[in-house]
Amino acid sequence: MNSLSKLYNSLNKKYPSREDLTFKKLVNFQNHKDLPIHRWLRYREGYSVELVKRVIKELNIKGSVLDPFLGSGTTTYASALLGLNSYGIELNPFPAFVAKVKTRKYSKKFISDFQSIIPHLLKKNKPSQKPGLRILDKAFNVSVLNSLLEIRRNIDELKGNNKDLAFFTWLSLIEEVSNTYKEGNGIKYRGRFGYKRPPRRGTVGFEKYMKIVNESSSTEGWVVKNVHEIFNIRFNEILVDLNSMNYKYWKEPKIILGDVRETEILLSSLNNFNGIDLTIFSPPYANCFDYYEINKIELWMGGFTASYEDFKQQRKKGLVSNLNANLKNIEYFNQSLDTLLNEMDNKALWNTKIKDMLRGYFRDMSIALEKLYKVTNKKGHVVMVIGNSSYGNVIIPTDLLLAEIAEKIGFKISKIVKARQTNTSSQQMKILKDNGLDTSLLREGLVYLTKTA
């Protein structure tokens, strides 16, 4: 048996997992993408509200909930709905803003005042300054970009507390009216034979929307004709959704723009902070996905990123999980990880920095877990939704490595659930099988930890 099989066997034995396919639909965003509020903006890397509700119920959580990789705010949304105290930490200013806007409690008075600003938002105005991202001219047709920047100036002129929601409405349109779409690891252009603009199913004003987004020719795909009208439709959808909200038990979360590796400092400086009973999150996976790259148009258009230097620094500050992160001077020792990295030595990797990235990833996740341990109350829980990856035909069983790290920190591993098998090419599958490797480790699932002491 080679050292890789030995490692997989010993980790599997130490941390047995069971399959529960009822989690399959819950670990991604698909399940709630057409629901009120969540349909405003698709944060594809998110999980579903139902997942968080299920875990809260299963673990009988009555106290505080934390998500230190908050993304678009699914965890804090579900917690707020159930009347639980919740906290969210997110490093990227775009999703952090989205999460804040989605989880605020909007009064009837606010909603009716908001309704009254639409004529102001749609009025003719001078376009606001075009951001410096070089691909903008390709990413938008000239008239679309102009209309967006005109509405942007109208938003900038607002004085009241409705500015955030108006700005959010605008941000939520950007991908929809652009010539780009997010797919896989980056931004793609809607090409001649490529992807067409998808109709927004299950949304308010759908019929009207279809009239404005016309299929101009079979080669061009869907073309946006009137950004102001599309803005108006989204604005109305937001009003309809807010009017349907039941805020009876709603507890507005505390959302912090910050780094998971500073969780302890960030939370303990808050008033009335009494520790956390459930932390539930899905961190970036060790799969080279860059959250700044995929959201770069929104980051620049929204003014969250002001220059290329700024953009570079934002990427360097992030948790190491992709090749644009800070990969310098990474020192972290972990025996299981070293076995995996050694196995990669004689394999052809598509980038020479992958091994540094993996070392940085587990270093950063171990810092994050240490900090989470400190803020967790006795008998409290940490639940991680995590996907494994593979490089050069070496499977990285991230779930089991994180379980091992968590155990060393002091957590008890309560259970590991496999929610779904992840895809790989049939060619890779064959190589893995020919080498006698456990392909069931190519999976996404949940790791449950408990703090006993």
Ligand SMILES: C[S@@+](CC[C@H](N)C(=O)[O-])C[C@H]1O[C@@H](n2cnc3c(N)ncnc32)[C@H](O)[C@@H]1O
């Ligand atoms: C998988 S997504 C979370 C999605 C979230 N569960 C949802 O439903 O929207 C991971 C998030 O972690 C954020 N992140 C990356 N590094 C971080 C760090 N050092 N501190 C806090 N958040 C970070 C990313 O920006 C991304 O939004």
